[in-house]
Amino acid sequence: MHATRIIVLFVCITFCVNGYDNEHTSEHSLELTQSLNLARQELIQETCGRLPLKWGLDDLPPSQLEHILVDDDHKLLYCYVPKVACTNWKRILMILAGKWNDTDVLSIPASLAHSPGMFRNLSSVSKEDRDIMLENYQKMIIVRNPFERLLSAYRNKLEGSLPSAKYFQDRVGKRIIKAFRENPSNESLEYGHDVTFKEFALFLTNRSKELADVVNNEHWQPITSLCHPCLIKYTLVGKYETLLDDSLLALHTINASQIQFPRLARTSGTSEKLRKYFSQLDLPLIRKLYKLYKYDYKIFSYDLDNIVGFDLG
Numbered sequence: 242m243h244a245t246r247i248i249v250l251f252v253c254i255t256f257c258v259n260g261y262d263n264e265h266t267s268e269h270s271l272e273l274t275q276s277l278n279l280a281r282q283e284l285i286q287e288t289c290g291r292l293p294l295k296w297g298l299d300d301l302p303p304s305q306l307e308h309i310l311v312d313d314d315h316k317l318l319y320c321y322v323p324k325v326a327c328t329n330w331k332r333i334l335m336i337l338a339g340k341w342n343d344t345d346v347l348s349i350p351a352s353l354a355h356s357p358g359m360f361r362n363l364s365s366v367s368k369e370d371r372d373i374m375l376e377n378y379q380k381m382i383i384v385r386n387p388f389e390r391l392l393s394a395y396r397n398k399l400e401g402s403l404p405s406a407k408y409f410q411d412r413v414g415k416r417i418i419k420a421f422r423e424n425p426s427n428e429s430l431e432y433g434h435d436v437t438f439k440e441f442a443l444f445l446t447n448r449s450k451e452l453a454d455v456v457n458n459e460h461w462q463p464i465t466s467l468c469h470p471c472l473i474k475y476t477l478v479g480k481y482e483t484l485l486d487d488s489l490l491a492l493h494t495i496n497a498s499q500i501q502f503p504r505l506a507r508t509s510g511t512s513e514k515l516r517k518y519f520s521q522l523d524l525p526l527i528r529k530l531y532k533l534y535k536y537d538y539k540i541f542s543y544d545l546d547n548i549v550g551f552d553l554g
């Protein structure tokens with residue numbers, strides 16, 4: 242059962258001793274990434290095995306599978322998770338499907354990659370075909386620390402001033418302010434532009450029916466609800482923290498190594514940002530928020546150390 246972890250340890254020692262080469266293209270780097278990938282799969286299955294699962298794949302309404310995009314040519318199923326490199330991976334799927342001619346991933350406008358109807362998803366596949374795909378295709382997911390993803394969504398959609406933020410402020414921000422702010426200004430009610438992180442947290446943890454339609458938004462829904470990792474055995478489990486290596490492994494596995502995964506500018510100060518925003522919440526509220534993302538934390542082996550200094554789980 243722990244063989245994979247022993248291999249990981251062994252490979253890691255080998256690399257630490259030999260020095261890790263930074264090209265991210267060598268066989269060894271892929272081997273190391275693959276052994277981490279296998280260890281992640283094993284951990285997901287172990288965790289899922291301990292959870293009281295109430296349903297199987299056949300019990301899910303098909304709409305529950307709409308985040309899983311299908312590429313038949315490369316035998317790939319990709320469960321996209323907003324705020325976890327999904328724009329770049331959607332761009333790659335477009336290039337792979339011949340929907341864009343330039344091989345420069347970043348040349349594709351983000352809005353095009355996100356346009357409705359761009360990709361086929363698993364919700365519209367018959368049960369028979371779905372089961373064949375699940376058996377034979379690579380199944381990819383890329384995950385991220387749940388609170389880091391949540392903060393990224395807040396900063397991008399509610400705090401920011403990008404056009405996509407305006408849309409969310411109008412559709413969601415106004416309602417959050419109406420429900421959770423005492424004596425809101427007319428401007429705040431009209432534009433929904435200044436929702437605080439605390440109000441956002443109150444909104445997410447409030448279980449009232451009136452807000453259910455906006456609480457259930459893919460940008461902050463738990464990854465577990467979007468991708469069902471206990472029902473679908475993902476074979477490529479990437480993490481945002483090791484995005485480049487994991488993406489290279491995925492491209493290699495589907496025979497698409499010719500595609501250059503865009504190198505991201507390293508985001509700095511992530512843990513300071515987390516501490517800054519989460520310090521605006523009291524511990525009971527953090528606890529409630531943690532409960533919402535508990536399965537994401539457990540199944541993908543994240544912990545809360547970086548936020549409250551200890552694990553609430």
Ligand SMILES: *[C@@H]1O[C@H](CO)[C@@H](O)[C@H](O)[C@H]1NC(C)=O
Nearest residue numbers: 307308357358361362364365
């Ligand atoms: C999934 O596919 C269905 C049927 O084609 C479509 O109506 C739906 O919008 C798609 N969902 C997503 C998230 O792409």
Ligand SMILES: *[C@@H]1O[C@H](CO)[C@@H](O)[C@H](O)[C@H]1NC(C)=O
Nearest residue numbers: 314315316317379494495496
């Ligand atoms: C990738 O290439 C290998 C070796 O040519 C082949 O066995 C495998 O089926 C290919 N995979 C896909 C998804 O095309």
Ligand SMILES: *[C@@H]1O[C@H](CO)[C@@H](O)[C@H](O)[C@H]1NC(C)=O
Nearest residue numbers: 335336338339340341342343
């Ligand atoms: C890609 O280029 C080919 C040949 O130049 C052209 O026929 C095709 O329409 C282009 N496809 C797209 C999606 O731009």
Ligand SMILES: *[C@@H]1O[C@H](CO)[C@@H](O)[C@H](O)[C@H]1NC(C)=O
Nearest residue numbers: 424425426427428429430431
């Ligand atoms: C806010 O709107 C209310 C109702 O429309 C109005 O009575 C009030 O004067 C407005 N306040 C300000 C500061 O504009």
Ligand SMILES: *[C@@H]1O[C@H](CO)[C@@H](O)[C@H](O)[C@H]1NC(C)=O
Nearest residue numbers: 419420421443446447448449
């Ligand atoms: C949900 O929000 C409403 C409106 O602000 C509030 O009255 C209610 O107490 C909240 N419920 C919970 C469980 O926080």
